[in-house]
Amino acid sequence: MKKLFQNSAFLSLLIAASAVIFGYWLLENPRSTLAFLLTLGALLAAFMLDIPKWLKVLVGGAILLLVIPWAGFKNSFLFELGVQTGIYAAMALGLNVVVGLAGLLDLGYAAFFAVGAYTWAIFGSKQANQFMPWHIFPLPGAYFYLFMLVAVVMAALTGVIIGSPALRLRGDYLAIVTLGLGEMVRVLANNLDHPINITNGPQGITPIQRPPIDWFIALFDKFGIHMSRAEAYPLFFYFLVLVIIGIVTLVNIRLDRSRFGRAWIAIREDEVAARAMGIPLLPTKLLAFATGASFSGAMGALFAAKQLYVSPESFTLIQSIMILVMVILGGMGSIPGAILGAATVTILNVDLLKTASDYLNDLRNAGFVLDLGIFKYNFANLPNQLEPAKYERMVFGLIMILMMIYRPEGIIPERRHVAEMKEKE
Amino acid sequence: MLEVLIQLLPSVLLEGLILGFVYAMIALGYTMVYGVLELINFAHSEIFMSGAVAGAETFILLKGAIANPFILLALAILIGGTVAAIVAILVERLAYRPLRKRGTTNRLVPLITAIGASFFLQDLVRLIEGLWHNAFYRRYPSFEVFEATYTLPNLLGSLIILLTLWLVFWVVAYFFYWIYRTVTRTQGISRKASRGLWIAALVLTLLSAVIYRTTIFGDLGLTIQMKSILVVVISFAMLYGLNWLVHRTKLGIAIRAVAQDAQTASLMGIDPDVIITYTFLIGGFLGGVAGVLFGLLYTLVHPYVGFIPGIKAFTAAVLGGIGNITGAAIGGLVLGMLEMLGGTYLTFLTNGAMGTEYKDILAFAILIFILLFRPQGIMGEQVGEKV
Amino acid sequence: MSEAILEVNEVTKTFGGLVAVNAVTMHIEKRRIFAVIGPNGAGKTTFFNLVTGIYKPDRGSIVFDGVDITGRDPAVIAGMGMARTFQNIRLFGSMSALENVMVARHVHTRTSYADALLHTPRYHREERKARDRAMELLAYMQLDHRAQELAKNLPYGEQRRLEIARALALEPKLLLLDEPAAGMNPQETEDLQRRIVGIRDDLGITIVLIEHDMKLVMSISERIAVLDYGKKILEGTPEEVQNDPRVIEAYLGPGAAEGVQ
Ligand SMILES: Nc1ncnc2c1ncn2[C@@H]1O[C@H](COP(=O)(O)OP(=O)(O)O)[C@@H](O)[C@H]1O
């Protein structure tokens, strides 16, 4: 039996079969959480297990590019889930550079997300007219792509500004200082509506321009798929996020395997030895910090465009912690781990906890009576405080403690090996 | 303008001092755990919170049965402190000890565990309170005797102002002297120059006392509430008791021994695990009592109430020199006063452009400033990594 | 007399009340094998930490290859050509042996951030250069068969050799070895001895060595300095040091010299 599961041909068959079955099931029942999870499970298995590369690509492509978009048309929540997962995965990859590779515990990571989000929100809405002349705002949606780059630069700059004092500190102090700096950015966002109105304070900024997608709709029209603008945007953002994840993953892998990645890990493992081997401490840490920040900034701009609305509420400590939990769950320093962690936590947070809450609510409203003979409970008496969706802190806290005690290396531990260089000669 | 600032000074400082006592008690928990484990116990803010909530429950439950608010307060302090101590010990047992036993090399692991414990506890308390009362905000009942206000003699206010002015002038004078020294590259400070600075500051103080005599010696309306008096008296007693415990008892000596060198201490027959448990117990109890006093002062408590005071108390611990018990107490008092000054004067000086929300930022700014320029704090010693 | 590569002048370092290194002066000539000996706690490792910039001296100056490096950043000093090993091995545990050595190629690798992201030809060229040199050095320390092994999984003796390989990857002019033979058996120690001499002879690197194994010290070093309670009590050739009663007293306590004789 065990032999059988090590047999590549058998595994390939198994994965292909489950991908087809679960994918089909999801297409038939796009609202079934279970079908969605099983489909993702097949995707994960295809990635993790030892099967031929072409099959991995085939299964991955089929699920990500066909099944989910198709099911998403029937249930646009899947797009929402996909885009959120993607945004968080990109951020988890960024934080992975900081925490996982360089070993710097950053508890204020959401601050860079905020910087990126406000960068586009302010100029992609009428907000900028409040403090700038010319009255040319909002900028047209096409500027969005330019502003994603601007957001990258702004976030990286913020990273350098915050990092140059903070990164001089010892590791545990860094944690509490970044936590404070993260809060500072939120407080600033909340209060910079006076004396000059830059952020519009607690009300937030809306509406925010989105990138134009007429070409996208036209493209699908050619294939006989007709979409309204409202239908097309979720699909567009879904594809955009997939592209970004691809880029971000590639950047991550390349940095990891360069001298910079090695320097980060050296610093993480032993600062003194790293310096004695010629690794300059502060610049190397700043590079990690700014790199991580820039990922977050880019996703912030995307978030602003997708949501049409930003407010300080979206950039709280719990956001920073959530991304940290993703990295920890997946495995610090592990690139596939960060993506898996992001997917798990997002689905848990956005879908499962809410589903459980709804379920309990239904039971309560229906006055369902659980009768186990000796134990009898009427769900109508269930306190309405008991909503799993409101206990994300408990869930995150528990994940952190349990992972640290039982599996500090995460679900997919980091694997170090020098890239086998293609011997060209 | 300046007159108003001066007039406000005594009451602002007094309020800061009262808040500072609460910070001092929380800061002790951070500093003691840091002393023995070299770990920022992020969960300490929630230990404080559980004390505050347990105290509220005590008040609410027993209000009908016991009429005397002082006895009620005593019970609340006892129960709040005990609950917090139990929570602290449980956190140590369930979260930190397994890591110690495994002997992890990754420095991030205990830190992440501590953060996890902090978040877990917040929602655990929320869950318990939610299931129990169907609401998780609790209010300390108010009692007339506690709210009673006493007017303090104007002379005390005048004295506070004069002393503060003296200190401020001294700081300013010292700052200029420091610049002068840096420019001329003279090392050290002579006793004569030091005395000169104090005297110069005193002269300036007396000068301003003459100029602003109507304000300084006028009616300052300095008042204090009974509950504030209680906070000061109780915290002072606890701080004093802790000082005695740490310096005069066997347990205290053992704690200090483990803090200095756990390995050597265990060779001397001290079980570090036992000492660590006691450290969490003492720190937790103080934190819990601080929670009750906090509730007494600010009335409203909830599962997330620990975060901000926790950060500030940690700042206080760093300010005083982390690991140093006296330092933590002094750091708490100083931070309480700085915060109140900052909170009041910032709004005032910027014409309301920078509201009180910035006062929380102030604590962070102080934290970063100290960590960068004097990481050993006021009382601590510089320690470097041994290579 | 040939010129000095390292000049340490009146350097002092205190920790609290303890004077770990007390006004030590040492001039080390190029292409020498120079040993620093002394009882435990004499301040030898602290001396290395001062020279490599990990601690800042309270007083005194350090000149390396004609440049004043007092108070400079350790990474800068390493980049100038000073490498070291540690008494308590400090490898990057979760990296492979090869990667450990490649880390020390950092300053010699001319890959920019953009090169690394875009995988430019320069990236490939530099990466291959770093890798080839690292493999060469692993082979030189007879560790090439361990290249892909995680450093923390190597046996003790190999970890010590890997530290030397990593230090050599900096292409140093001066190599500081802190108790390289500690914990080695006689066979391994002899092996190490040949290697140290080889490093000096083949690569022309000056070597400063802290070591307790007197046989090793006496047979390969050309000059020896003796530290005791942070003070340099003596410097000379192996013969001079061996016959000096102050050395015996430093190791065995006052009055011991007569007893031995
Ligand atoms: N970072 C430090 N902090 C405090 N004391 C130190 C530190 N580094 C070394 N020492 C002390 O300095 C003295 C010399 O230590 P060391 O240089 O390691 O001696 P050696 O290498 O000769 O055995 C010892 O007493 C040691 O405890």
Ligand SMILES: [Mg+2]
């Ligand atoms: Mg030594």
